Amino acid sequence: xxxxxxxxxxxxxxxxxxxxxxxxxxxxxxxxxxxxxxxxxxxxxxxxxxxxxxxxxxxxxxxxxxxxxxxxxxxxxxxxxxxxxxxxxxxxxxxxxxxxxxxxxxxxxxxxxxxxxxxxxxxxxxx
Amino acid sequence: xxxxxxxxxxxxxxxxxxxxxxxxxxxxxxxxxxxxxxxxxxxxxxxxxxxxxxxxxxxxxxxxxxxxxxxxxxxxxxxxxxxxxxxxxxxxxxxxxxxxxxxxxxxxxxxxxxxxxxxxxxxxxxxxxxxxxxxxxxxxxxxxxxxxxxxxxxxxxxxxxxxxxxxxxxxxxxxxxxxxxxxxxxxxxxxxxxxxxxxxxxxxxxxxxxxxxxxxxxxxxxxxxxxxxxxxxxxxxxxxxxxxxxxxxxxxxxxxxxxxxxxxxxxxxxxxxxxxxxxxxxxxxxxxxxxxxxxxxxxxxxxxxxxxxxxxxxxxxxxxxxxxxxxxxxxxxxxxxxxxxxxxxxxxxxxxxxxxxxxxxxxxxxxxxxxxxxxxxxxxxxxxxxxxxxxxxxxxxxxxxxxxxxxxxxxxxxxxxxxxxxxxxxxxxxxxxxxxxxxxxxxxxxxxxxxxxxxxxxxxxxxxxxxxxxxxxxxxxxxxxxxxxxxxxxxxxxxxxxxxxxxxxxxxxxxxxxxxxxxxxxxxxxxxxxxxxxxxxxxxxxxxxxxxxxxxxxxxxxxxxxxxxxxxxxxxxxxxxxxxxxxxxxxxxxxxxxxxxxxxxxxxxxxxxxxxxxxxxxxxxxxxxxxxxxxxxxxxxxxxxxxxxxxxxxxxxxxxxxxxxxxxxxxxxxxxxxxxxxxxxxxxxxxxxxxxxxxxxxxxxxxxxxxxxxxxxxxxxxxxxxxxxxxxxxxxxxxxxxxxxxxxxxxxxxxxxxxxxxxxxxxxxxxxxxxxxxxxxxxxxxxxx
Numbered sequence: 001x002x003x004x005x006x007x008x009x010x011x012x013x014x015x016x017x018x019x020x021x022x023x024x025x026x027x028x029x030x031x032x033x034x035x036x037x038x039x040x041x042x043x044x045x046x047x048x049x050x051x052x053x054x055x056x057x058x059x060x061x062x063x064x065x066x067x068x069x070x071x072x073x074x075x076x077x078x079x080x081x082x083x084x085x086x087x088x089x090x091x092x093x094x095x096x097x098x099x100x101x102x103x104x105x106x107x108x109x110x111x112x113x114x115x116x117x118x119x120x121x122x123x124x125x126x127x
Numbered sequence: 128x129x130x131x132x133x134x135x136x137x138x139x140x141x142x143x144x145x146x147x148x149x150x151x152x153x154x155x156x157x158x159x160x161x162x163x164x165x166x167x168x169x170x171x172x173x174x175x176x177x178x179x180x181x182x183x184x185x186x187x188x189x190x191x192x193x194x195x196x197x198x199x200x201x202x203x204x205x206x207x208x209x210x211x212x213x214x215x216x217x218x219x220x221x222x223x224x225x226x227x228x229x230x231x232x233x234x235x236x237x238x239x240x241x242x243x244x245x246x247x248x249x250x251x252x253x254x255x256x257x258x259x260x261x262x263x264x265x266x267x268x269x270x271x272x273x274x275x276x277x278x279x280x281x282x283x284x285x286x287x288x289x290x291x292x293x294x295x296x297x298x299x300x301x302x303x304x305x306x307x308x309x310x311x312x313x314x315x316x317x318x319x320x321x322x323x324x325x326x327x328x329x330x331x332x333x334x335x336x337x338x339x340x341x342x343x344x345x346x347x348x349x350x351x352x353x354x355x356x357x358x359x360x361x362x363x364x365x366x367x368x369x370x371x372x373x374x375x376x377x378x379x380x381x382x383x384x385x386x387x388x389x390x391x392x393x394x395x396x397x398x399x400x401x402x403x404x405x406x407x408x409x410x411x412x413x414x415x416x417x418x419x420x421x422x423x424x425x426x427x428x429x430x431x432x433x434x435x436x437x438x439x440x441x442x443x444x445x446x447x448x449x450x451x452x453x454x455x456x457x458x459x460x461x462x463x464x465x466x467x468x469x470x471x472x473x474x475x476x477x478x479x480x481x482x483x484x485x486x487x488x489x490x491x492x493x494x495x496x497x498x499x500x501x502x503x504x505x506x507x508x509x510x511x512x513x514x515x516x517x518x519x520x521x522x523x524x525x526x527x528x529x530x531x532x533x534x535x536x537x538x539x540x541x542x543x544x545x546x547x548x549x550x551x552x553x554x555x556x557x558x559x560x561x562x563x564x565x566x567x568x569x570x571x572x573x574x575x576x577x578x579x580x581x582x583x584x585x586x587x588x589x590x591x592x593x594x595x596x597x598x599x600x601x602x603x604x605x606x607x608x609x610x611x612x613x614x615x616x617x618x619x620x621x622x623x624x625x626x627x628x629x630x631x632x633x634x635x636x637x638x639x640x641x642x643x644x645x646x647x648x649x650x651x652x653x654x655x656x657x658x659x660x661x662x663x664x665x666x667x668x669x670x671x672x673x674x675x676x677x678x679x680x681x682x683x684x685x686x687x688x689x690x691x692x693x694x695x696x697x698x699x700x701x702x703x704x705x706x707x708x709x710x711x712x713x714x715x716x717x718x719x720x721x722x723x724x725x726x727x728x729x730x731x732x733x734x735x736x737x738x739x740x741x742x743x744x745x746x747x748x749x750x751x752x753x754x755x756x757x758x759x760x761x762x763x764x765x766x767x768x769x770x771x772x773x774x775x776x777x778x779x780x781x782x783x784x785x786x787x788x789x790x791x792x793x794x795x796x797x798x799x800x801x802x803x804x805x806x807x808x809x810x811x812x813x814x815x816x817x818x819x820x821x822x823x824x825x826x827x828x829x830x831x832x833x834x835x836x837x838x839x840x841x842x843x844x845x846x847x848x849x850x851x852x853x854x855x856x857x858x859x860x861x862x863x864x865x866x867x868x869x870x871x872x873x874x875x876x877x878x879x880x881x882x883x884x885x886x887x888x889x890x891x892x893x894x895x896x897x898x899x900x901x902x903x904x905x906x907x908x909x910x911x912x
Contacts, residue, residue, distance in 0.1 A: 012671050018678030025685055025693065056667065083670030107674035107732050111681060 004122055005029040005047055009039040009065060010054040010081070015106075019052065019081075022111045028118075036060030036068075043069055043076070050077040050118050055084055063090060070096040077121040079104060079114060166194055169236030169427060170203035171257065175244035175266075177209045181398050182412045186241045186265060189416020190423075197424070203239075204230070210244040219248060227256045235260035237423040240283075241415070242266040250278060261426035265419035266412070268316035270435070280426060284418040284436040288320055288365065288395035291327035292408030296443055297361050297393045298332065300406075300455045304361050308351055308390065309339040311365035320365035320395075344370045345380060345387070352388035362390045364404065378402055391453050397444055401467040405453060406445030414440040527637070529615070531588055532622070533561055534631040538592050541631070550615060550638045552607035561589050587619035591632030595621040602639065614643040666735055673732050680725035687712060734874070749794040749910065754832045754841045755786040757797065761804030762830070765812060777812050785831040791839040793909035799882050800907075803891075806875035807843045807903050814865075814901070815847040838889070839909050844902035850895040858893060883907065 006028040010016045016032045023030050031046055033039035036057050042048070051069065055062035066078050078098055080087065083106040089098060101117065108114055172190060176183045187205070194201040206226065208219065238257050240249045246264045253259060264283030267274075275281045298304055309324050311317035321339055328337045340347050352362065367379040376383070378399055385392050385403025394404040397411035418436055425433055443464040450457065450466075457466070474481065523530055529547030533540045538561040548554045590596040597620045605613045617636035621629045686694055689705055698705040712718050766777050808828065815826040824846070831842040850858065857863045859880040883891040889907040 012675065014675045015671060015678065018675055018682055021682045022678060022685070025682070025691055083667040083674070105736075106670040107677040107728060109677060109729050109732065111678060 003027065003029050004049045005031065006118065007031045007033060007039055007042060007048045007051040009033045009036060009051060009057065009062065011035060011057050023115065026115050036062065036065030039065055040068060043073060048076060049122055050079065052079045052081045052114070055080060055082040055087055063093060066096065067092055078102065079117055081106060165200065166198050166427065167200065167202040168233065170423065171235050171238045172203050172205045173238055173240045173245045173249055174207045175242035176211045177207050180211065183241060185398065185412025186416035189413035190239055190420040193417045193420035208244055208248060223252050223256060230256060234258055237261045237263055237426045239419050239423050240264045243268055250275070263419045263423040263426060265415040269319050280431055282422050282433040282435050284415055284439050286410060286415060286439060287437065288323065288410060289408045289441045290320065290324040290395065291331055292441060293363065293393055293395050294327055294332060296406065296408045296461060299461050300459045301361060301391065303359055305336060305359040307335055307337040308360055308362045309337055309365065310348055310362060310367050311339065312367050312369060313342045314366065317366045324363060342371045344372050345374070345383060348384060349387050352390045360390050362388060362392045364392055364394045364399070391449065400444045400446050404446060405449040408441050409444050410439055410441055414442065529636045530633065532631055532633045533588050533592050535592050535629050538589050550613055550636065551605060552609055552611060561586060587617055588632050588634045591619045591621045591634065592629060595629050613638055614640045669735055673728055676724060677728040677732065680721050680728060683721045684725065687718070749796055751792055752795050752797055752800065753790045753792045754839050755790060757800045758804055758830045758841060761801050761808055764801065764805050765808045780812060780815060780826045780828055783827055783829045785829060787833045789834060791832050791834045793839045793907055795907065799886060803879040803882050803905060804843065806879045810875060811843065811845040811847060815845055818848040837909065838906045841905045842902060844900060846900040849897040849899050849901050851897050855893060855895045
């Protein structure tokens with residue numbers, strides 16, 4: 001069966017681990033990165049279909065990571081998962097095809113909702 | 128002056144003499160000049176007639192007057208020949224002998240003689256009696272230089288009447304005169320006068336008809352007056368001492384003529400004026416005497432040759448009574464005229480009293496003026512006082528502050544201005560004792576800052592009157608008879624009289640209820656603002672750990688779930704099976720723990736999200752929306768809300784709508800206003816669920832809209848359990864909740880309040896009566912219309 005691969009970029013280790021376990025249980029192949037730079041590094045080595053990205057990160061911001069990764073890998077899909085309440089999508093991100101529906105606020109009460117969003121993104125891609 | 132200088136022998140003394148003479152002249156008016164010395168023993172006055180004869184007395188008076196200007200003690204020798212009564216030449220000779228003996232040792236400087244007889248006598252006996260003294264004469268009729276032929280140092284003044292002057296005078300005052308009836312006696316002097324008069328008339332008034340009756344009797348004259356027609360005739364009276372019949376007329380009969388004839392009588396001697404004559408240019412004994420004295424003084428000063436005064440001094444004299452009799456106005460009188468019988472005016476009669484009267488009247492006028500000024504000043508003060516009173520009354524009447532005055536000793540209210548009655552909610556209290564407020568019909572409570580209510584004697588007004596206590600800006604709460612509550616800021620003070628006795632007390636107070644509410648709101652608003660800022664900063668930091676909690680709990684539950692094949696596998700690898708693990712976890716309550724952790728995470732997450740609403744940026748466009756539609760939407764949301772449906776039977780609540788048909792609208796963000804309404808409706812529903820309604824009553828929420836003062840106003844009113852004062856005051860406070868722990872965040876109304884006041888500049892008001900219900904009023908400025 002097709003196993004989609006997911007990159008989780010978040011500076012909070014426990015949160016990374018929680019998301020990893022959840023999405024692995026849901027059948028994803030999961031990579032994790034503690035920063036944008038680490039994430040970009042993983043993308044050079046691994047085949048990744050979608051990323052969940054925290055915005056406030058040490059070093060490169062989540063937005064910058066999405067910009068860079070999105071341009072480098074046009075097929076890559078992104079969910080924003082941020083603790084910042086007043087997060088607003090920039091025009092560049094909107095230009096990459098990211099919409100308000102792809103933005104989730106921490107904490108997401110039910111990770112199944114995020115999983116469904118990822119499936120939607122990948123399904124759109126596959127269609 | 129030059130006269131005296133002639134006596135000075137040396138020229139060296141001349142300046143001194145001149146100065147001395149000048150001094151004499153200066154002093155001459157007030158006292159005798161010492162150089163002139165006493166003239167008394169150098170002068171003899173010899174009269175032809177007798178003392179008491181007016182003419183003679185007048186001459187003597189004139190002489191005295193002139194001499195006394197230089198010698199105030201002038202007291203000459205005086206002799207009378209008494210010729211009128213004793214015309215006897217032998218008598219004169221006897222008298223000469225007597226005088227010769229009498230004045231043997233006297234050396235005369237000058238002899239002044241009056242009238243012809245005396246001159247004749249003096250010249251005859253000049254050496255024998257008078258030692259050759261100089262002679263100065265006056266009153267000489269028919270004078271001719273021959274009379275003094277061969278004599279030196281003899282001079283004087285003649286007594287020639289001024290016929291021409293008298294005619295001129297008569298014609299000046301009676302210009303219509305055509306005829307002159309002259310009257311003289313058949314004597315030498317009389318005939319001389321007649322010739323004089325005729326001459327003067329011919330010379331100056333040629334058209335005038337002048338006639339003299341021949342040696343007439345008085346009766347002849349009367350007849351002549353009558354026949355001549357009084358209108359244009361005057362009678363000119365000369366010497367008329369006796370008539371043909373030998374009757375003697377003292378004063379020439381002027382009185383008889385004046386009363387007997389209608390013709391105005393003009394005369395030429397002054398003593399006839401005042402006795403019936405109209406007037407004339409008259410000789411006067413006094414002037415004759417003065418002139419003779421002046422000449423005598425010149426002889427005494429050493430002059431030898433002095434010409435005879437042939438034009439004797441005269442004066443124009445009139446009788447005021449006669450002027451009036453003939454209708455002659457005084458304005459016609461020639462300049463320099465003198466008047467006799469002039470009526471004395473009141474002013475003249477009381478001349479001496481006038482200054483005193485003027486002074487006393489002046490003083491009285493001054494006193495009246497002073498009193499008037501005093502009265503005016505007092506009136507002005509009274510007017511000022513009235514004005515001040517009116518101003519004060521107006522100030523009290525219209526003062527926004529309540530003012531009450533109570534008088535000692537009964538603490539009877541004498542003044543309560545309209546503001547006082549409005550604030551404290553009573554009327555017509557003036558005249559009552561203060562205790563009326565407490566014990567009378569008005570139930571009324573005053574609550575002090577410490578929360579205790581005070582009795583009537585403890586009221587500030589009572590304390591001011593009874594104990595003189597003052598208070599300054601004390602804040603207190605008043606519960607009025609109508610149940611309304613007012614906050615007042617009160618100052619009180621006693622009013623004392625000048626002896627420091629307390630006569631009354633006054634309180635002044637302002638209604639600060641609105642300010643108190645405003646303060647509450649400001650405090651509320653500040654709480655909100657600080658919370659908003661805090662929330663925005665904290666949110667991110669809290670959300671990460673919350674994410675961990677929520678995700679881990681979810682993961683934990685999933686990983687003991689039998690639904691996940693990996694779980695079974697892992698259990699097998701661990702040498703157990705999933706059912707055993709689950710059984711264990713359940714028996715120890717661990718699954719419940721995890722579920723609780725998850726639920727707590729969810730709750731914390733909701734709280735944070737609510738908090739974040741405080742600093743929601745305005746990224747949403749405002750559109751024109753109707754309040755009624757927004758209320759309906761909020762109700763719809765409430766009815767479909769899972770939480771509400773689960774816990775409260777919202778279907779039981781009846782919604783009544785009282786919407787303004789005009790549909791008040793404004794520019795709002797839909798989600799914000801709906802959230803405001805929803806929070807209130809949710810709270811109402813939750814509160815009403817806790818109330819047990821009596822039969823026949825059901826839970827009702829009344830929704831209303833209206834326009835008020837340009838604002839859109841929405842009302843949400845329930846008949847729920849209501850709130851007490853403490854709860855009502857805190858209901859907007861963040862985290863304040865009356866619900867069970869876990870049921871509410873305590874933020875719903877805070878958020879509503881924050882949105883209404885902060886985002887829209889409106890107000891969110893709440894009224895509540897415990898047991899009866901709560902009413903919220905949402906007032907929103909309509910924004911851009």
